[in-house]
Amino acid sequence: MEDTRTAPPVLTARAAGLIGCTQCGRVQEPGAERCVRCQSLLRSRDEASLQKVWAWLFAGLVVYVPANVYPMLRTSSLGKTSDSTILGGVVDLIHHGSIGIALIVFFASIMIPVGKFLAIGYLALSIRRQVSLSDHRRHVLYEVVEFVGRWSMIDVFVVAILATLVQLDFAASIKPGIAAVSFALSVAFTMISAQSFDPRLIWDASEGDPA
């Protein structure tokens, strides 16, 4: 591979007055609406990209709050009902002694969502202003965010499985709480937010070519 410290000078499709397809890479004439190879909609740059990113990110943030405040699980055991939130579930797991699983849930439900909010916000801000992280690092960050987002769904699935499995009438039964819905929404919104981000903007920012 080449030297990764300094990005080699490259000509982008936009700088050459052309449009590159983000689906299949086909290069086309400036005026083209749809890709000749794959018929995807063509945009040299998605001008509304950042707006969409912020809008979805904010929506994700808003529903993430009730996801943490309201109960995820409602356990009734021998007549007693107890609610547990996301964080409460992690604490319970630690008390049970299953540290590994507690870590998985902690990562999937708390670390990944919070990290994603920060990372997407950082990436979106970095388009407009100077930041210390290099283009290449930011691109890697973007790929990580895109890859990792779906794994946050783990906790929603866990709740669904527990709720079907533990239905022992009086002895113990588990019902899903309302937080499961808002958490699932939060994950979906931030996934859409990450997908709306146009990674080409990362590279344009340093080039500064409004060609």
Place this chain on the structure above:
Amino acid sequence: MMQDAQQPPKLTDLPDLAQLIACPQCDALHFDADVPTGETARCIRCHAVIEAPRQLAMTRIIMLAAAALILMIAAIFFPFLELHAAGRIQRSSLLDTVMAFSTGMTAPLTLAMAALIVVLPIIRFTSLIYVMAPMAFGWQPARHAESAFRMAEALRPWAMAEVFIVGVAVALVKVAGLAHLAIGPAFWAFVALVIVTVLKDNFMSRVTVWKTLEQRRPS
């Protein structure tokens, strides 16, 4: 392809557009040479994989997608997990899991669950078979193959079978203290499904598929 694209082309002497390829991630222009099977072409600027043709990739994708479909059917209908407690046995299948949210305020999640674990993966597998099968046999692409493949790619992040499997593992540990758990045949079908899906995605090179579709399409 990328190795001989070190010198950026001059604005004035751009070749025919079909000989160029723009990195789908960062828009850098490259000369589009044929990538030998088994090799990987990366972008010179952002190092994203542009093309990675693999031997018999199309045939393998079809076979793996077909296997995944069959496993999915098994996973839906056989019991998934069994819980033994207080002299009772509680069986749950994938269908029950999907229906877990169907009462009360959480009802909308039922649809989302069904989509994420069952419906979207099935749509993705079928559309991949639909797109790849004519190509593996050397025929011309099926009607609307382009739209089908675009849909399959768009669904990729939303088909969450493998996330679900990790969820099952977490749930097992949570319940383990409460009651005795047994794993049903559907669980293993689902694990196999995840392995098959990951294998399949490894053979997939989006740009290669698009190029093949274009070549086979009579204009």
